Amino acid sequence: MMLLELGKDLILDYTLRTVALGSATLGVVSGALGCYAVLRKQSLLGDAISHAALPGVALAFLFTQSKAPLVLVCGAAIAGWVATLFVIGIVNNTRIKEDSALGLVLSVFFSVGLVLLTVIQKMPTAKQSGLDTFLFGQAAALLERDVVTMASLGGMTLMIMLFFWKEFKLLCFDSAFGASLGFPMAVLDVLLITLLVIAIVLGLQTVGVVLMSAMVVAPAAAARQWTDRLGGMVVLSAFFGAIAGVGGAVISSSAVRIPTGPTIVLSISAIVVFSIAFAPNRGLVWNWVRSQRERKKLQIEVVLNDLYTLASQHADLQHSHSTAVLLAMSANRGNVRHSLRELVSLGWVENVNTDEWALTSEGVIKARYIAERQE
Amino acid sequence: MSSETLEIQLIAAVVAVACALPGVFLVLRRMAMMSDAISHAILVGIAAAAIFVTEDLTSPLLIVAAAATGVLTVSLVELLNQTRLIREDAAIGITFPALFSVGVILIARYAGDVHLDTDAVLLGELAFAPFNRFEVLEYDLGPRALWVMGVILCVNVVFIAFFYKELKLVTFDANLAATLGFSPALVHYGMMTLVSITAVGAFDAVGSILVVALMIAPPVTAYLLTNRLSRMIGLSGLIGVASAVAGYWFAHHQDASIAGSMGLMTGVFFALALLFAPNRGIVAIARRRASQRWEFAQTMLTIHLFSHEGLPEAEREAHVNHLSSHLHWEPDFAQQVVRNAERRGFIRNRSGRLNLTEQGREMAQLALVK
Numbered sequence: 001m002m003l004l005e006l007g008k009d010l011i012l013d014y015t016l017r018t019v020a021l022g023s024a025t026l027g028v029v030s031g032a033l034g035c036y037a038v039l040r041k042q043s044l045l046g047d048a049i050s051h052a053a054l055p056g057v058a059l060a061f062l063f064t065q066s067k068a069p070l071v072l073v074c075g076a077a078i079a080g081w082v083a084t085l086f087v088i089g090i091v092n093n094t095r096i097k098e099d100s101a102l103g104l105v106l107s108v109f110f111s112v113g114l115v116l117l118t119v120i121q122k123m124p125t126a127k128q129s130g131l132d133t134f135l136f137g138q139a140a141a142l143l144e145r146d147v148v149t150m151a152s153l154g155g156m157t158l159m160i161m162l163f164f165w166k167e168f169k170l171l172c173f174d175s176a177f178g179a180s181l182g183f184p185m186a187v188l189d190v191l192l193i194t195l196l197v198i199a200i201v202l203g204l205q206t207v208g209v210v211l212m213s214a215m216v217v218a219p220a221a222a223a224r225q226w227t228d229r230l231g232g233m234v235v236l237s238a239f240f241g242a243i244a245g246v247g248g249a250v251i252s253s254s255a256v257r258i259p260t261g262p263t264i265v266l267s268i269s270a271i272v273v274f275s276i277a278f279a280p281n282r283g284l285v286w287n288w289v290r291s292q293r294e295r296k297k298l299q300i301e302v303v304l305n306d307l308y309t310l311a312s313q314h315a316d317l318q319h320s321h322s323t324a325v326l327l328a329m330s331a332n333r334g335n336v337r338h339s340l341r342e343l344v345s346l347g348w349v350e351n352v353n354t355d356e357w358a359l360t361s362e363g364v365i366k367a368r369y370i371a372e373r374q375e
Numbered sequence: 376m377s378s379e380t381l382e383i384q385l386i387a388a389v390v391a392v393a394c395a396l397p398g399v400f401l402v403l404r405r406m407a408m409m410s411d412a413i414s415h416a417i418l419v420g421i422a423a424a425a426i427f428v429t430e431d432l433t434s435p436l437l438i439v440a441a442a443a444t445g446v447l448t449v450s451l452v453e454l455l456n457q458t459r460l461i462r463e464d465a466a467i468g469i470t471f472p473a474l475f476s477v478g479v480i481l482i483a484r485y486a487g488d489v490h491l492d493t494d495a496v497l498l499g500e501l502a503f504a505p506f507n508r509f510e511v512l513e514y515d516l517g518p519r520a521l522w523v524m525g526v527i528l529c530v531n532v533v534f535i536a537f538f539y540k541e542l543k544l545v546t547f548d549a550n551l552a553a554t555l556g557f558s559p560a561l562v563h564y565g566m567m568t569l570v571s572i573t574a575v576g577a578f579d580a581v582g583s584i585l586v587v588a589l590m591i592a593p594p595v596t597a598y599l600l601t602n603r604l605s606r607m608i609g610l611s612g613l614i615g616v617a618s619a620v621a622g623y624w625f626a627h628h629q630d631a632s633i634a635g636s637m638g639l640m641t642g643v644f645f646a647l648a649l650l651f652a653p654n655r656g657i658v659a660i661a662r663r664r665a666s667q668r669w670e671f672a673q674t675m676l677t678i679h680l681f682s683h684e685g686l687p688e689a690e691r692e693a694h695v696n697h698l699s700s701h702l703h704w705e706p707d708f709a710q711q712v713v714r715n716a717e718r719r720g721f722i723r724n725r726s727g728r729l730n731l732t733e734q735g736r737e738m739a740q741l742a743l744v745k
Binding site: 108266 | 407411415464465467468469473477480483484584585587590592594595626632634635641642645655657
């Protein structure tokens with residue numbers, strides 16, 4: 001009943017629909033492009049780009065005196081792009097490491113943005129209101145035209161991504177090989193970063209500078225747990241981003257005073273935690289189950305082997321021995337009693353007296369096989 | 376200078392030094408982005424403490440809570456990293472926005488009850504710092520922020536002075552440190568606690584982004600200027616203070632945000648170092664490359680003359696005009712090389728016909744032997 005109500009709101013309520021659509025678009029675009037950032041170990045570049053976009057927003061406003069989203073987004077994109085080039089330039093030409101270069105560029109650009117914002121604030125002609133939504137994001141203030149801008153620009157970046165699919169894949173996994181095939185890897189690198197910059201800048205209005213980095217990293221990190229293929233990862237990541245976007249919008253609309261941006265980020269964080277725990281193959285829970293199973297198997301083999309070793313001292317390989325002997329023999333390696341029960345149910349060992357155990361003929365074969373394998 | 380402007384600069388300077396000290400080790404240990412993560416994540420600690428524990432925003436409990444959050448952030452990043460499912464950079468990029476989000480939601484939910492503002496945490500407002508006084512028995516002892524940051528600075532100085540050897544060892548050779556019986560983990564968490572305390576002390580004066588600027592930019596600048604840890608620490612502090620004071624006056628003249636201007640100045644000092652650092656600066660590198668180019672060209676010239684000396688073709692080979700075809704030099708460049716070589720006494724130029732001097736012959740022989 002409640003779900004139905006929510007569904008109805010999503011379609012009919014203008015504000016919620018706009019916010020949900022905008023957040024979903026943001027999730028799809030940043031989720032898809034974030035995959036490349038995560039795979040190329042550039043996760044924190046997103047953080048730097050989003051902070052560095054601030055002076056671009058301020059300068060775009062100073063020059064054009066316009067608050068149209070497209071103008072501000074362009075300014076932000078140029079600043080984010082320049083910042084990325086600075087980071088790359090510093091890393092390549094000095095002994096400064098990447099993390100320091102990122103932190104430096106991020107904080108200095110942001111500071112410049114702050115200075116510009118205060119300067120704008122004091123200009124008589126215009127108020128900077130509307131500019132600081134870029135700082136913290138204001139999903140609730142999204143308008144339909146903002147969503148249209150986001151969707152068309154985001155769609156464009158995704159199209160370019162698909163068009164250069166093969167090239168970007170090469171760039172991610174074996175750049176040197178790509179260069180040897182004659183692809184202009186440096187150009188592709190800049191192009192991919194440009195796409196990432198656009199994706200990030202599109203999201204600033206919705207979730208703000210600080211939280212944008214999560215929108216780049218988290219969907220991709222979650223998707224990575226479920227698949228080993230780039231295609232699957234990009235699709236899943238976009239899907240997770242969209243779910244988090246819509247989920248965040250719905251949750252924050254259904255409660256009082258819960259801002260949308262942080263809710264979206266917490267949703268995507270929950271998806272990350274779930275993926276780490278439950279993704280098949282890589283997930284922690286499955287890993288644990290698998291290791292338990294392996295452990296049990298090893299314990300059973302240990303007991304079987306012990307029984308075989310003991311029996312080989314006698315003429316009859318099916319000579320029985322007591323639990324106490326097996327316990328002493330295993331020296332805390334195996335869960336002897338449990339393993340014996342398992343062995344009986346497998347039909348490899350039989351309970352001769354109350355506390356005496358002997359190999360069955362099948363058990364002898366099995367034990368011999370294990371002993372041979374161990375040699 | 377009024378006492379207020381002096382006080383603001385003093386606070387700014389103390390904050391700058393307090394941030395630069397742990398910053399040096401963050402930069403050297405390639406954990407600079409940890410300062411970004413911690414300075415954002417402490418919001419949740421501050422918010423939770425302010426809402427659930429004490430309403431007094433100046434309570435030391437806030438610092439304790441924030442420091443604990445900082446350590447929590449580091450542990451969470453490490454935990455994610457240890458699963459081997461998520462790389463460290465991604466782990467940082469996921470952890471701190473999540474914690475920051477919780478902080479923002481807490482503040483939004485209880486906005487009416489606490490005087491805590493996300494703006495203030497991120498951006499800070501140094502201009503108001505002098506209005507918040509520290510008074511004991513009605514004696515005015517100066518701005519509270521100055522006392523708080525002063526104490527934090529002392530803690531940082533004492534920690535680094537006391538564990539200097541250990542920090543140095545863990546920073547430059549963690550394996551050796553572990554072998555010798557020092558615990559890198561202990562030093563690591565100690566350092567991170569320090570970063571958290573410093574960040575929370577500074578947030579209210581300068582905002583969390585500037586904490587990042589002050590922790591990273593001065594040490595990185597110093598890193599370009601020296602190879603010694605002790606000098607790097609000293610220089611970082613100096614650059615921090617210089618940025619603080621220069622930033623204050625810039626803000627004063629432009630009527631702009633003081634925190635932003637200080638961050639801007641750290642960037643300016645970095646740019647200066649990047650360009651003009653004695654050995655690693657771009658200018659120094661360019662000059663070194665250029666002088667190497669001339670040096671090499673002169674050596675080439677002497678070798679060329681030496682190898683044709685006294686042979687029948689010497690008349691033709693040893694002429695200036697021939698160099699461009701034989702050594703593939705542009706005529707202008709060839710003239711320049713010849714002039715330089717003549718000035719340094721390697722050759723004699725008789726209207727285009729070049730002869731080696733004794734010195735030039737030695738140089739060619741030396742180069743050929745090498």
